[in-house]
Amino acid sequence: MSTASDEDGQSNYRVIGTRPVRHDGIDKVTGRAVYGADVTLPGMLHGKVLRSPHAHARIVSIDPGRALALPGVKAVVTGADLPQAQDREEAVGEGVSNPLHLSQNVLAHEKVLYDGHAVAAVAATNPHIAAEAVDLIEVRYEVLPPVLDVRDAMREDAPVLHPDLRTRDGETEAPDRPTNVAAVTRFERGDIDEGFAAADEILERTFDTAMVHQGYIEPHNAVAQVNPDGQATLWCSTQGSFDVRRLCCDVLGLPLSRLRVVPAEIGGGFGGKTTVYLEPLALLLSSRAGQPVKLVMSRSEVLRATGPTSGSHIRVKMGATRDGRITAVESELLYEAGAFPGSPVQMGAMCLLGPYDVENLRLTGYDVVVNRPKTAAYRAPGASNAAFASESVIDELADRLGIDPLEFRVRNAAREGTPTAAGPRHRRIGCLEVLEAARNHAHYSTPVTERDGPIRRGRGFAMGFWFNAGLQSSATLAINADGTAALVTGSPDIGGTRTSCAMMAAEELGLPVDLVRPVVADTDSIGHTDVTGGSRVTMATGLAVHDAAQDVKRQLCERAARVWKVDVDQVRFADGGVESLVEEGLRLSLADLADRAGRTGGPIVGRATVNAQRNTGAAFGALLVDVDVDVETGRVDVTRCTVFQDVGRAIHPAYVEGQMQGGSAQGIGWALNEEYVYGEDGRLQNDGFLDYRIPVALDLPMIEPVIVEVPNPAHPYGVRGVGEVSIVAPPAAVANAIARATGARMNSLPMSPPRVLATLRERCASA
Amino acid sequence: MSTASDEDGQSNYRVIGTRPVRHDGIDKVTGRAVYGADVTLPGMLHGKVLRSPHAHARIVSIDPGRALALPGVKAVVTGADLPQAQDREEAVGEGVSNPLHLSQNVLAHEKVLYDGHAVAAVAATNPHIAAEAVDLIEVRYEVLPPVLDVRDAMREDAPVLHPDLRTRDGETEAPDRPTNVAAVTRFERGDIDEGFAAADEILERTFDTAMVHQGYIEPHNAVAQVNPDGQATLWCSTQGSFDVRRLCCDVLGLPLSRLRVVPAEIGGGFGGKTTVYLEPLALLLSSRAGQPVKLVMSRSEVLRATGPTSGSHIRVKMGATRDGRITAVESELLYEAGAFPGSPVQMGAMCLLGPYDVENLRLTGYDVVVNRPKTAAYRAPGASNAAFASESVIDELADRLGIDPLEFRVRNAAREGTPTAAGPRHRRIGCLEVLEAARNHAHYSTPVTERDGPIRRGRGFAMGFWFNAGLQSSATLAINADGTAALVTGSPDIGGTRTSCAMMAAEELGLPVDLVRPVVADTDSIGHTDVTGGSRVTMATGLAVHDAAQDVKRQLCERAARVWKVDVDQVRFADGGVESLVEEGLRLSLADLADRAGRTGGPIVGRATVNAQRNTGAAFGALLVDVDVDVETGRVDVTRCTVFQDVGRAIHPAYVEGQMQGGSAQGIGWALNEEYVYGEDGRLQNDGFLDYRIPVALDLPMIEPVIVEVPNPAHPYGVRGVGEVSIVAPPAAVANAIARATGARMNSLPMSPPRVLATLRERCASA
Numbered sequence A, B: 001m002s003t004a005s006d007e008d009g010q011s012n013y014r015v016i017g018t019r020p021v022r023h024d025g026i027d028k029v030t031g032r033a034v035y036g037a038d039v040t041l042p043g044m045l046h047g048k049v050l051r052s053p054h055a056h057a058r059i060v061s062i063d064p065g066r067a068l069a070l071p072g073v074k075a076v077v078t079g080a081d082l083p084q085a086q087d088r089e090e091a092v093g094e095g096v097s098n099p100l101h102l103s104q105n106v107l108a109h110e111k112v113l114y115d116g117h118a119v120a121a122v123a124a125t126n127p128h129i130a131a132e133a134v135d136l137i138e139v140r141y142e143v144l145p146p147v148l149d150v151r152d153a154m155r156e157d158a159p160v161l162h163p164d165l166r167t168r169d170g171e172t173e174a175p176d177r178p179t180n181v182a183a184v185t186r187f188e189r190g191d192i193d194e195g196f197a198a199a200d201e202i203l204e205r206t207f208d209t210a211m212v213h214q215g216y217i218e219p220h221n222a223v224a225q226v227n228p229d230g231q232a233t234l235w236c237s238t239q240g241s242f243d244v245r246r247l248c249c250d251v252l253g254l255p256l257s258r259l260r261v262v263p264a265e266i267g268g269g270f271g272g273k274t275t276v277y278l279e280p281l282a283l284l285l286s287s288r289a290g291q292p293v294k295l296v297m298s299r300s301e302v303l304r305a306t307g308p309t310s311g312s313h314i315r316v317k318m319g320a321t322r323d324g325r326i327t328a329v330e331s332e333l334l335y336e337a338g339a340f341p342g343s344p345v346q347m348g349a350m351c352l353l354g355p356y357d358v359e360n361l362r363l364t365g366y367d368v369v370v371n372r373p374k375t376a377a378y379r380a381p382g383a384s385n386a387a388f389a390s391e392s393v394i395d396e397l398a399d400r401l402g403i404d405p406l407e408f409r410v411r412n413a414a415r416e417g418t419p420t421a422a423g424p425r426h427r428r429i430g431c432l433e434v435l436e437a438a439r440n441h442a443h444y445s446t447p448v449t450e451r452d453g454p455i456r457r458g459r460g461f462a463m464g465f466w467f468n469a470g471l472q473s474s475a476t477l478a479i480n481a482d483g484t485a486a487l488v489t490g491s492p493d494i495g496g497t498r499t500s501c502a503m504m505a506a507e508e509l510g511l512p513v514d515l516v517r518p519v520v521a522d523t524d525s526i527g528h529t530d531v532t533g534g535s536r537v538t539m540a541t542g543l544a545v546h547d548a549a550q551d552v553k554r555q556l557c558e559r560a561a562r563v564w565k566v567d568v569d570q571v572r573f574a575d576g577g578v579e580s581l582v583e584e585g586l587r588l589s590l591a592d593l594a595d596r597a598g599r600t601g602g603p604i605v606g607r608a609t610v611n612a613q614r615n616t617g618a619a620f621g622a623l624l625v626d627v628d629v630d631v632e633t634g635r636v637d638v639t640r641c642t643v644f645q646d647v648g649r650a651i652h653p654a655y656v657e658g659q660m661q662g663g664s665a666q667g668i669g670w671a672l673n674e675e676y677v678y679g680e681d682g683r684l685q686n687d688g689f690l691d692y693r694i695p696v697a698l699d700l701p702m703i704e705p706v707i708v709e710v711p712n713p714a715h716p717y718g719v720r721g722v723g724e725v726s727i728v729a730p731p732a733a734v735a736n737a738i739a740r741a742t743g744a745r746m747n748s749l750p751m752s753p754p755r756v757l758a759t760l761r762e763r764c765a766s767a
Helices: A025-028 A064-070 A098-106 A127-136 A191-196 A239-251 A278-289 A297-307 A345-352 A383-401 A405-412 A430-438 A497-509 A539-563 A590-597 A653-674 A730-742 A752-766 B026-028 B065-069 B099-106 B125-134 B192-197 B242-254 B279-290 B299-305 B345-352 B383-402 B405-412 B431-439 B497-509 B537-564 B590-596 B653-672 B730-740 B753-765
Strands: A045-051 A057-063 A071-079 A118-124 A140-142 A181-190 A200-209 A221-226 A231-238 A260-265 A293-296 A312-320 A326-338 A363-368 A455-466 A472-479 A485-489 A516-520 A571-574 A577-580 A588-589 A606-612 A619-630 A636-646 A704-707 B043-052 B055-062 B073-078 B118-124 B138-143 B180-191 B201-209 B222-226 B232-236 B259-263 B293-296 B312-320 B326-338 B360-370 B455-466 B470-477 B485-489 B515-519 B570-572 B577-580 B587-591 B605-611 B620-628 B636-646 B701-708
Touching: A045 A127, A045 A297, A045 A606, A057 A118, A064 A071, A064 A127, A071 A127, A098 A239, A098 A278, A118 A127, A118 A278, A181 A345, A191 A312, A191 A326, A191 A363, A200 A383, A221 A278, A231 A278, A231 A455, A239 A260, A239 A278, A239 B259, A278 A293, A278 A326, A312 A345, A312 A383, A326 A345, A326 A383, A345 A383, A345 A455, A383 A405, A383 A455, A383 A730, A405 A430, A405 A455, A430 A455, A430 A619, A430 A636, A430 A704, A455 A730, A472 A539, A472 A577, A472 A590, A472 B201, A472 B470, A472 B605, A485 A539, A497 A516, A497 A539, A497 B242, A539 A571, A539 A577, A539 A606, A577 A590, A588 A590, A606 B470, A606 B605, A619 A653, A619 A730, A619 B055, A636 A653, A636 A730, A653 A704, A653 A730, A653 B383, B043 B125, B043 B279, B043 B299, B055 B118, B065 B125, B073 B125, B073 B279, B099 B242, B099 B279, B118 B125, B118 B279, B180 B345, B192 B312, B192 B326, B192 B360, B192 B515, B201 B326, B201 B383, B222 B279, B232 B242, B232 B279, B232 B299, B232 B470, B242 B259, B242 B279, B279 B293, B312 B383, B326 B345, B345 B360, B345 B383, B383 B405, B383 B455, B383 B730, B405 B431, B405 B455, B431 B455, B431 B620, B431 B636, B431 B701, B455 B730, B470 B537, B470 B590, B485 B497, B485 B537, B497 B515, B497 B537, B537 B570, B537 B577, B537 B587, B537 B605, B587 B590, B620 B653, B620 B701, B620 B730, B636 B653, B636 B730, B653 B701, B653 B730
Parallel strands: A045 A293, A231 A260, A326 A363, A485 A516, A636 A704, B043 B293, B232 B259, B326 B360, B485 B515, B636 B701
Antiparallel strands: A045 A118, A057 A140, A071 A118, A181 A363, A200 A312, A221 A231, A221 A293, A312 A326, A455 A619, A472 A485, A472 A606, A571 A577, A577 A588, A619 A636, B043 B118, B055 B138, B073 B118, B180 B360, B201 B312, B222 B232, B222 B293, B312 B326, B455 B620, B470 B485, B470 B605, B570 B577, B577 B587, B620 B636
């Protein structure tokens, strides 16, 4: 695959690498973009969900009678209204999550498994009646003891969430007994006993991370309209309209062609909008009521009942030689799945040592259900937890060996040919280039200044790895009669992918990017397209766009050949038009050919579909961070922050930088402040943004992004996914900075003032 | 091309020919379908158009000052705000109508040319303020004498509408002088002098038809949102979203990719919604005001200022031999274009003798501007006027020769190989089959019963011809993961084409039709697709659907070959799945293959684009009608009505029958009641449905449709266009019935009571 670089490696691209204003920019800054909650239909009802006040309980009975009697109430639904286990056919499609669990999460069937678990839903003529009606539904619970901590949940005497659940373990025969351990995952390579025997220094540490939420500003929402003939339309905020369609049809037992999902604009997702909560409820209520129904969550509902990411407990044992080669790593990763199986522990294990070439390793992951909301994806799911552990251990180990921690990482860095945890070897990657970029940056060499009074300053560094996803995408590219173009994809645009995709089409066709109009279509209007996630859109949907543009160019060549009455191999596409290879100077521009499309065979439309699994290129990122620690209060301030990342090729550098900055900011929030606080009773105590503190602009310095470009050889423009890896390094980088500022190693997230203070005091006490 | 018929000619289709409920049916009968006027946007302004009270005047000045000063008024625009002649680049694209005339029709530049001509437009915070503001705009006119009749307009001393207009005449050198004759069109074949010399009987008659309106129930509407970056979206009721886009961009001087046109559901069009009136105004006002703007016409505005069809004056001279062979026809057709050039006179001439094989003919058409609204298309544009003349003359000529008029038509009927007026010869057509179907129908052989008192009963018959259009269409067909399908086209659905297109996809893929979800996409989401008109959608868009399905089937075969690790030529698609040609019984269903799409290469999406100009098949229709004429009042009642039509292949017979009935009903309204009534001052006097009388259910008997199927050899299913030809025969059929009832030949439409009475009295006086 070509990358348009000249001999000096300079890019010859005309559009790629520039920074045009995004096509949806004006709509968004002027408030005109239509988000899910903006959708309003004639005769629309408003829904409200009744949620469990208990973390663990059996539902004895639900009586909706009084609610149904309230004037204005049009429908009440409970778990009994969903197809039950015995009614379910085998799930259709590839990679489908367990539809019964999904159904039980959407509406509890027999048990409630976490504070906020949906129990019933109401549709009424206005939101106030709906709220009143929800309070009139009488639910009798038999309250059960909850289990909230992953280690507690693994005890033999722990309360069991799912009596039918058995451990899924690919290697050992798991015992046939009730358990909260849904799955055990292993990655093993080499011989760790030999590896540890060869080590001069061995370090073993344990780490805890808290359950944290993605903190997207827009709450979940859904507007559904189901006709009496079963044809349904759903508007919602989602990262994956095709996933929403499949999951809703799984839960409700519908053929896919019955449901059209229209993806609204999305006010943040970060992985949290890749599954369904309200969507099947809105459909079910609309079907019952015979009118459209809108459901919108409150912030409290978002925090209590959507999918945050797993808290975790991780043990890492690492050995290294005196000259700084890692010889062996052993790790156990325990991840909270929430109320139903499915934590990102496998991905965490795959990322734990992603930046390094380690010969001997044994990584074991445990997926454990607890009485918390079912976790969902959150930016590089599982990787930040793992890197907090591994990058802290590496930092401390380097210290012990007297080797500069960055140099230590360079000596062990993954490179082309290094096997990944899952097996396949890396193609060309930029791990070393990212490390070098950090080492060469002014931030790295600037001395750390001393501070007065109780403030200690320190600088920390950590690496992050994310493998990036490929998956399926579709694109169609239609040429207008004046030679401008319309580009249709099915990828909801979170980070500017309308524009990055349009830029690739513009590059190929020789058009200004503002003459390519990108559209994010609904599920009926474009071929299957997987979720906007896994940092895959600019890479994989971009690949489909590139291929669709080749399809267009092929057709343009055929049309020109027809006009000139020559064979198609006597023409070629170049510089935004078709030129003759036999008659010099003979040329038809895109606009010329578009103008003649009708007479030469009809409209010109290119299309492509891809499964980009073999086109992904791994992402490496690093964070260099200076912190001020107030040793009297435990407060930590980030004072300088530089993020480095191999992006392959930055199609639109400003949006790439935005991803790098955004991921860093979220990672710092995770590091310092964010956590789900549950009481003994299993009820969430901080269900709002006042108590669940995400960083705001005042909390952070300017985050300086440093783009490193090591083109992905499996992509025509060299694109790697850029959206996630920047969240991986921050918790460890901040912990390493705190260690250098104070000498105290933090092993628990968040590193909030009370916890920092406690660690400092412990250290004083033990000193 | 195959048509799935067995040896007896019986259809083997599984879906085609059945009568499923349309996919949009529930939405439409429950009021949920979104029509243009239903679109509401946040911050939306309401617009109103100031219209000329004069039929012909020079605009001396327009002062919007007082309107702009009215609180709530956000923008006022006049013709001066549109790009003027000198600013216009050459129009881009194929078959573009004159953009300057279009612009002048949208907003008068220097002159107003008809009562209701748009002069200015206002956007305000509500419709009442907009209406008030329109009245505050001060326009000074210099009133000029109008010319309303086509023959008056051709006089040398007639007022001239466009001082720059010169006659376009392809054959003779037209004089360089101001004129109202925009164009002269000729069709000539054989030698008419010889033809008339060979005739035993020659008849010459003149006919007049009134300007009539399509009478769609939904008035024109447009909602526009233009962003500060120039990106615009337009929602409107239209038969052709791509045409609206092109015409708006022509008028406003925009690249096509700046504007997205979202076609709303359409409450009737019949050709009248193929151009723009409010659409550019809404865009211009939104651009000025910086807010979305909605414009909706009143019924009066629809009648005064949209595009009815031409009134006309037609002379026909026809000669025939004693044994009933037409030897020669000479005709002059004078059609009102309205205020700007462009009547359907050429199409009228092409259809005048469509059902017949005439060796010697000379047809001359005149396109004449008059001070009436610019005409637009109306169902088989121009053909009903022409057939009223030719089918009346044929009927009278047959009478004179003592030959049964139906038998006379059979003797002269067009058949395979007969040249059309425009030159090319017919492929297989169903003209004779339609005549035979009428002759064999019980209605034809049932005696006409006598009536008492002043009522005279008579039966009339006439033929109609329409050539049908081809044009360009695009389709994409995506296979869902469960083997259901989504079908995207760009053809607004007026008569059930969502379903007819879905049926063809279902037929090809072996799916039930309700598992194919058809979508009419906006202009950004599908390749170029020409207007829903010319009876082309089921034929041409259907062809694209058929081709897209072949593309899908090709891909399915490739996937199956990949799964079985065999060459693609060792498999074939049959019965809704792919089967192995080498291993008996080895088979993968569509659902199997859809389920594996990801693993076998990504989503499966077919696409096709067509220019169907060579795929059209001509349509022939006939109407047999019984009327009761009250000789004391002149009132004519249709008491029995049977419509015959060669539809090629009825994809969905119920919707085909609906087209046949609808066209007949409109043709009867045109025959009996409808006309634009202008005063001497050129002002329209019947600008509402109380005074402009279209037939309602009580006015008509059940219209019995008789489908004749002579497959179009140029279409894979044999489809011919079915939407238009049924409007062609009715005026002549009713006139022929009145002649048989009363002996009086009507030569002027409408045959309203006063006109019938006058003709009967004239006849008595001359007898």
